[in-house]
Amino acid sequence: MRLQNVRVMGPTGLSLPTSIEVDAPGAVDRDASGLILSPGWLDLHAHLRDPGFPAKETLQSGATSAAFGGFTHVVAMANTDPVTDRPEQVRALIARAAGLPIRMSFVAAVTMGLEGQTLTDAVALQRAGAVALSDDGRHLMDLVTLRRALTAAAEAGLPLLIHAQIERLGDGPESEAAAVTQALEALAAVPRARLHVQHVSTRASVDLIRTAKRQGLPVTAEAxxxxxxLTAAEVVALGPQGNVNPPLRSVDDREALRQALVEGVIDAIATDHAPHDSGAKAAGANGFHGFETAVPVVMGLGLEDRVLYRACVERPREIIGQSIDEEWILIDPAAEWIVDASSFKSRGKNTPFSGRRLRGRIVMTLCRGQVVMERVMQHA
Ligand SMILES: [Zn+2]
Structure with missing residues (x-):
């Protein structure tokens, strides 16, 4: 497929070739004036709820939703039922994912059943194809267990991803800071280990991670x-629809996250896509649908294109050791639309952006050289 007049997003920002050939046999040539071509975004943090919770999401519905959202590769967390804590489960998930429209990688648990006690077999999980280890959703490891987990992950050559929250301290900023402090202390004691802090939400965490990076510790982070x-104040009126873990924070925390992203202290943007059925959400379940609103929400932050590229394309792949394989998305940065969750391809309609007018929409998604999504755009 030949695209005319398209702007291409790359490591240094946007460039405007007169035309570019994209490897997609059969796809029609098009004038892409005003559109942005980017390598597909990789989402480091998604809950696909499969196996165990088909009312919330499945691999198939999640993959379709991701394709519509502009993600050509997503990384599924292990807090399914059963928990992904054995090699044969990783192998079975990878086999099932082979037929999906986008690429999917799998994280295996750090501890059996996410209970924070008995370590999983990191080397065997890596050999089965797991790209990282995480107990995300929970964080029940003490300092000794964390050190042993980092040692095992280092031996397997995998990064350890942590949901930084000391559960007995609740979900406030102090609880997150205490967990980050403890994890960095453990990291400093384990040679060759790599630590990745998931969904950083506070200025205090950003400051701790910045200091650790300056000291040369191999830590990465996502927001x-x-x-x-968003901030906590903006979702008060949403009631349980605004519940998320970590919770939304203050304006000051939000500004610290944005600054950290520009600096590269926060490496990656990851959605923490956490679909729920409407009953569970109304009853207070934590988490938001992430895939189908991510691109316009992120583009609305006003970041430079080279920062977007780094946070959504480049660093996520470096963190889990994946490369780009004929994955492209075509974005209409000027398309405005009002979020109607009932139109989501995901089974999770739980979005805090419901009813909001967003700017930016995915026009086409290509994965493994195939067009896997194409949206007919109505221009005003
Ligand atoms: Zn989490």
């Missing part, structure tokens, strides 16, 4: 579109 875009 979610919702923590970068």
């Amino acid at each position: 979610t579109p919702h923590h970068l875009a």
